[in-house]
Amino acid sequence: MPTQTKSKTSAATASAKLRESRNDMSPKNRAAVCEVLNATLADMTDLASHCRHVHWNTRGRSFMTYHKLFELLTDMVREPLDEIAERITALGGFAQGTVQRAAAATNLKDLPDSFDDPLKAVAALADSVANCAGRVRASIDIAAEKHDDAGSADLLTAISRSLDKGLWLLDAHGA
Numbered sequence: 188m189p190t191q192t193k194s195k196t197s198a199a200t201a202s203a204k205l206r207e208s209r210n211d212m213s214p215k216n217r218a219a220v221c222e223v224l225n226a227t228l229a230d231m232t233d234l235a236s237h238c239r240h241v242h243w244n245t246r247g248r249s250f251m252t253y254h255k256l257f258e259l260l261t262d263m264v265r266e267p268l269d270e271i272a273e274r275i276t277a278l279g280g281f282a283q284g285t286v287q288r289a290a291a292a293t294n295l296k297d298l299p300d301s302f303d304d305p306l307k308a309v310a311a312l313a314d315s316v317a318n319c320a321g322r323v324r325a326s327i328d329i330a331a332e333k334h335d336d337a338g339s340a341d342l343l344t345a346i347s348r349s350l351d352k353g354l355w356l357l358d359a360h361g362a
């Protein structure tokens with residue numbers, strides 16, 4: 188079994204454990220939604236690192252414009268991390284919060300070491316944001332329709348809307 192698949196499996200098993208709760212959702216639905224939210228937590232944690240990576244490692248024309256843009260994106264992506272993690276724990280789950288766990292579970296592709304053309308950094312980060320946004324969008328229906336959890340669907344909808352805005356901020360640069 189490839190290492191990454193094995194890591195993802197063990198991360199998924201860990202996140203499937205549940206504490207007892209007075210929450211009236213079924214344990215099955217709570218566990219399933221925690222899986223979805225932990226996948227989102229991993230992707231968003233990695234995406235925040237992508238934003239930071241291009242903030243640090245992009246050079247070229249209009250440097251400060253892009254440096255600030257990537258800082259803004261970092262803040263947008265980091266902002267909901269605590270809410271995702273605390274929704275997981277509110278459902279009785281365990282937030283997979285370490286960088287190692289995010290690295291094992293992320294669905295994003297890693298980025299090159301550096302960018303000498305800021306527009307190439309914008310395009311690479313836009314790919315990462317779009318990848319993450321697509322998964323979050325799919326998770327909204329999984330939470331709401333398959334597992335009857337409007338609260339988590341609402342949280343994921345807000346994250347989806349924020350990622351769509353982030354993607355627009357990047358796409359508007361024409362990369």
Ligand SMILES: [Fe+2]
Binds near residue numbers: 242258
């Ligand atoms: Fe900085």
